[in-house]
Amino acid sequence: MSLTSQDVQMEAYSEAVKSGLYAKRSGLVGKYDNVRKHWEDEVTRHFICPYVSALLDRCQQSMRRLRIMDFGCGSADGYELLMGIRHRDAGLHESKVDLLSADKVGCYKGVDLSGDLLEQAESIYSDNPKVIFEQGDFTKGLSLKKDEKPYDLYFTSYGTFSHHNEDETLVQLLADIAGTCQDYCLIIGDWLGRYSYEWQSLWTNDLNENRNMDYIVSYIYSKEEREQRRDELQHLQLRLMSRQEIAAIVSAAGKKAGVEIKPVKFFDRSVFTGRHMDTGEYNPYAQPLREAVNSLHEPNVRTNLSTLIVNYAPKAGFEFINGYFEHLQMCWNTLVNYTQTLMETYDRDAASFKSAHLAVPASYPADLREMMERMLQVVEGVGWLNTGLPRENVIEPQLGYALRYLVSRLQQGQGCAHGLVGVFEVNKK
């Protein structure tokens, strides 16, 4: 039976729907929400950029291309993350801004236990011969084939090393890497932070006691769906880590291999915006701050700024950590309130502020002052626009970036966030 022209047209729509590319995309929810795209990926890139850049220079000096191994690669998000690192100081006029251009990468090998995720990864990168995948278990140590050269960058992302529930398996993997390294390599390890506010009920002081949490991947569902599906949700055992515990493991691995594995950077990622802030599964005082920040970055959506105000609940016996969170809370809230005041006192017709009391106190921390001054420039710069939704599409995303800057500058790499990332080098020269 021949199809009528109307049927043919409908086929075109059905095809588009089946491709998945016709779906409504929102940055408000899901794995790739706005916080993941604009905060987590970018903060990771920001902190690792200088080390990856120096590694590239080393490869260039020895006339080699960069070789990357990604442990727990899943569907190869790590490849995307790395390839998205930009040159730090690229000018506005430049169009080639990627640090890792395709010609500089010799090989990316992703290793994962999950056949389903590897299948997904392979389907995405099937046309790229330099991107390869292998099923393997990183808790069994490093497995290189007989003729396989060691890698320059051993990478993990988004809490993957927390799948090492015991010290021994990670010590072995790191010792294998250090032992097989020829001259130099970089290791980037990504764990869940031991003292993230979102799981405050799990905090303990005794670092000799390993902390493995029962992690529920419930955040990808809405609140209602989460409740309905509660019994069928998958649980993972994931290790929560502090900087001291990682440093001890790395030092033990270095001793085992007879080569120093030197920590060169630790940073906390997603201090107030971890995924479980929204679920409140592990902290009854957690506020849905990720949802609020997602909203700041969502085009055409107006955010009620009062949803961003943090009311940190201290935990007795953790004074140092409480002090850190309280200071951050004060800076964060001050910036949010100041932005609200700027918007309230801006007179669009006169294109100026109605109040003269907007000066930033000199006693405030420098990073906060800088961001307050930036927000003043932003509101003044676009407040008079009456097209294009200046609040929703310019001021709110800029407030998001200003908060991101503040959190990144004030973090201490101690494990006080959803993610704790460590950068380590092995240098045999």
Ligand SMILES: C[S@@+](CC[C@H](N)C(=O)[O-])C[C@H]1O[C@@H](n2cnc3c(N)ncnc32)[C@H](O)[C@@H]1O
């Ligand atoms: C938190 S996900 C991160 C996935 C991906 N790297 C990303 O950034 O989105 C952890 C990944 O580690 C993998 N994984 C867990 N235990 C593993 C093991 N023992 N060996 C290899 N892969 C493992 C999981 O299948 C999953 O893909």
